[in-house]
Amino acid sequence: MDEAELPECPVCLQPYDAVSAIPRVLTCGHTTCEACLKQLPNPFPNTIRCTVCTLLVKFPNSLASLPKNLDLLHLSSVLQHRHSPGNKKVISPSSPQANGIDQSVLFPSALKSWSYEFYCKWKKWVLPRDCISIEKVGSESDGGVVCGEVLKYFQSDYVMGCVLREKEHVGLVRVGTFVEGEEDSKFFKASYESRILTVLYGMEEEARNKLRIILNATLRVSNVGKVFGFWCNEDDKCVYMVCEKVASPNLLKCVLKKKEDEDERLSSDEMSALAMFCMEICEILSRLHSEGLAIGFLRVSCFGFNDFGRVYVDLGDVFNTGRRLHMAVRIELCDLGISLKDTLLDKYLMFISPEMLLNFFVKESFKFDWGKSRYEVGCASDVWSLACLLVWLIVGSTFVEEMKCFLHFVANAIKDEKGCDYSGLCMRWSEKIAVVLEGRLGSEYASLQDILCKCLGFDPGNRPVITDLWKCLRELVIKPQFDTGLMLKQEVKNGKTGHCVVLGEICEMVEEADKELMGVIQGKDKNDGAGVELRVNEDVVQGVSRGHVKCTEMKGHLDCITGLAIGGGFLFSSSYDKIVHVWSLQDLSHVHSFKGHEHRIMAVVFVDGEQPLCISGDNENVICIWKVTFPFSEEPVRKLHEKKDWRYSGIHAMAISGTGYLYTGSGDKLVKAWSLQDYTLSCAMSGHKSVVSSLIVCDGVLYSGSWDGTVRLWSLSDHSPLTVLVEDKPGNVGSVLSLSMEHHLLFVGHENGSIKIWHNDVLMKSTQTHKGAVFSVSTKEKWLFSGGWDRTIGLQEISEDVDGMEVIRVGSIACNSTITALLYWQGKLFVGQADTIIKVYQGV
Structure with a gap:
């Protein structure tokens, strides 16, 4: 197979990327890099002539409102990974190595063992990670005293009058160290808040009570240096108590x-x-x-x-x-x-x-x-x-x-x-x-x-x-x-x-806590060999909390993973390589390959009916329906063809409503409903102004996300529109790339790295979780998993009380490639990556 070339801009011929040559899609459907669009002449107000088809198309005032061509970004990322030095040869499904190699990894002990009530008590004392820097560290003989400098202005929402001013000097008192093994830090990175809360939670109750008394007393007693809160240094993993420092004469x-x-x-x-x-x-x-x-x-x-x-x-x-x-x-x-x-x-x-x-x-x-x-x-x-x-x-x-x-x-x-x-x-x-x-x-x-x-x-x-x-x-x-x-x-x-x-006892308290924690870590390291083998597999979230997670790699695809689905005892994975692989959920071994598409497969779903089916859709509007029973067929039992438009093409998302309908989201801005009884097109739902990128079905409602930044709700009974979810603030519109539903909450992953949480038609919370597009989100009760362009899997806890909703960042799992698909199932987290690998995380 000839090596594919990197996709490039038709004007400047530069390969597309997410920084210098961002691909933007014009209303005619063609793509040009953002830098070239800024330099092209505008013959008429709010118009521009496409460099490919030469049509005069509408051109907005802000380039950011034009959707990015995420398919080209995906392809560019995969090809660049192939060209990078030291990249290993892809393993075929029939190879013995395709079944994966287990790698047991130890997390910091008792990670995220603190309760939501504990979080509410101490979160107000957590200072931003970028507001302090280490200015000076004393010698060991001098007690290792540390001083800091304020990098940016910060005012506490909780403590009135406690203000950190830029370039102000502060005293830093170490209250603990977030201890993790050398291998742990390469695999899992606890969030900034988690490091501080884990150190505080690791203290004895008496020690925490002392800290609480000190924090509250400094606010009530005048002419005493205030304690602003706690700050964690990224370099030494130490948690410091930040104290006011006043420069005074001798x-x-x-x-x-x-x-x-x-x-x-x-x-x-x-x-x-x-x-x-x-x-x-x-x-x-x-x-x-x-x-x-x-x-x-x-x-x-x-x-x-x-x-x-x-x-x-x-x-x-x-x-x-x-x-x-x-x-x-x-x-x-x-x-x-x-x-x-x-x-x-x-x-x-x-x-x-x-x-x-x-x-x-x-x-x-x-x-x-x-x-x-x-x-x-x-x-x-x-x-x-x-x-x-x-x-x-x-x-x-x-x-x-x-x-x-x-x-x-x-x-x-x-x-x-x-x-x-x-x-x-x-x-x-x-x-x-x-x-x-x-x-x-x-x-x-x-x-x-x-x-x-x-x-x-x-x-x-x-x-x-x-x-x-x-x-x-x-x-x-x-x-x-x-x-x-x-x-x-x-x-x-x-x-x-x-x-x-x-x-003065605070200092001794810190040293004793560090000794105990180091003893636990060292004792754990000595017994790792036998201890891990004897453990029974458990939920991935419990594994994180206890400190042990196992990762299994499944290799077999030749291109970027685009979708994951589970049913009938199998995992189905789709890819740009035009193949749907079938994997056994018992031992994660490769079972079969569905080959029938002639173009890149964009989505895959499973239908649990009288006749179990696997359905896949590609970027040329072809839908293949596969029978999931032994022996697996080599050809699809049915092929459906969406109407092609020369400007827009491709199925981007799929969802199932029981055994009644198959829903597809396409590049033509439409959501289509297909009958699973006779495989005919029942209706097409219009309303989106750009590509329909994601679909989910929950409680009688179909949710559709689009590059236009909106999520539309449709009734499953008559396919009529219900409402549109969009943030009112101007400039905050980011393409919707992924959806997930848990109970009454809708989680929406956006192209700008944010995750928005909706309840009915009310925006409950918005968090900037990733640095780059969020291609997939998955939920399990109060836990939210997310992954995207920045090659990390974010783990967050969602907590609700009478005062509202809180999103607690627990940590992140570092991956070696862009995360394109996430699926949680029975304690396991399945992760599809742009480098052709599927990873399975579970607790041990």
Whole structure:
């Protein structure tokens, strides 16, 4: 057989493609590329002379309204695939290899195991994939802190006032990683939303509750960096929490100009400035505590100032500081030559409460005697850290040196594992701090010195509450007798409340979740060999959810697959190669070939009647009817011929209504009804303004889709028109290429890559699912499969509730060729491709 040449434009002689030489069909039926049509002269308004037949035809203002010649695009895609280097020779149906080779592939564990209710709770926090980019990644020794930059403006529909502005810097806090095997990513690609929701769903309920408390609290507490939501990085598959980051001047320059002589006492103005600053921190921490949040440590860089000079807490820095703290503890325990005191104070200037430090060591599997009770991290931990910050601002480097000694003794005592009086150690350290404070403050600020020393106590239950510290600081700014505005109705108790969330624990939560998930994946990889073989075949959707899908390839056609039909225990496939192949549904082996067409077959259907039939139609208006009983006949039992028009030709779609009628959609814009009793033409239904590209029958209604962008509904009883479905918005009209019906919903695939969902005559949802034409859609209950020009099979979940309809993108299956036909049947997904191969996906 001679190698066919690529179809090309009659003007510029360039091969047609979907980008540079798009084939457009004129009203006379001939095709010219879009680029040439733009350059042809217009002798009269809204007219153009066809380059082939030279007739003067109507020419619209917009070239996009002219339908694309999808047949030529199909043919061009197939031929280009043949010419590409490394393309394998086609296997004939009689060849032993034609029965296909099974390839078991592992998906990410528990993919799409979350419920619709879970999706509704968290979808509002999912940020667009293209709104953030990674700007900087810190070193591993620095905790791997990540910063990002906003690429485009984004405003949340749910959170009023939360706006991401272009080129704004944001903090990125990793909350998990979407883990998948190397082979998995080559086969199945989870959608962007699915990656984020899968990571969130993989967390324990307690961890998700902590995240939810943090997200809601940042919206209610002023002067705290907002959390905008979650974003997934395509490169490292990590899911990040995106936090507001405010660029502010150095803390020391705004609060206090350090004197060279640290023994010199602070002036009253300097003490008032310190009091104002720490009062605002007290107010912020108090509000966080009322929301159930406690930090457990404070770092100087966590604080900044907004445009009005008010103190601002950068939550992103708080989270990332927690990661650094984990890294510092591990380095200390591993004796890598970098001490904890140097890391916390010299490098980060971080003040961590004793109970939180001891809890960190416990989580690293170190055991030691807590004494009578184990002190939990809570609101009192922030009191201790804030007191350290205030003492440092008052005393200076002397306090840092004393703190280094304290941390050194604590770390060595823990590593010795011989037991230590931590309470006594802390008491002796606080006594030294009291002496230094007295020399710096003098007797004038005795009340402040007293409460700071109490705040630095070892037992959290004996520390003052944060409102007591706030009152003491306020007296430095305004005398009590003049303080008419002081009204504190409630106090925050110390200790750990039932809903307290320690922000630093988020970092550890992420690391533990990653370890567990990696352990599951690694354990699964080790047992893959035997485990897959023992599994029983199951539904493809269940296979995706569990993580295992099997793909079988059926080879035998010599050209692009155009249609699939199932009936009588067989799969029927039509192709441009003018042959209908019959395959056994038991073992997917090739059974027979119907050869009777002289032109490309465009569609195939099965009639389940007294006499089972297979009916196929080609692009020259010939319909062949085949008997589906053993032995299969070599010739069709009947051939029907549609009336030919020199301008329009070809059957593009077929559908069956029981055993009564065969419906055909053709290039002449008509839908024809053929009687299956005597094989005569019963009627022709007109109304479409272009090629009728797809047909389906459901619940007494015939649906017809056309290149004119509309779907028409016809009554099966008298073939009268019922209604027309078309979107009202101008410029959104795209050729209809595929239809599917499930219950009361109609799914329409368009040439522009969108899928529209209709209920009766109401457009419920429109999604841009593919990059290019959607040649086929198939449904199974709430699941929607779609495929087209971009060589991917989209998997989406359709959910309905009182608030409307939601289309959840679960993921996509990557294919090596354009998808031209999809058919779901008894748990299997049959996929016809332009490269002559039929693939069958099913769960295992």
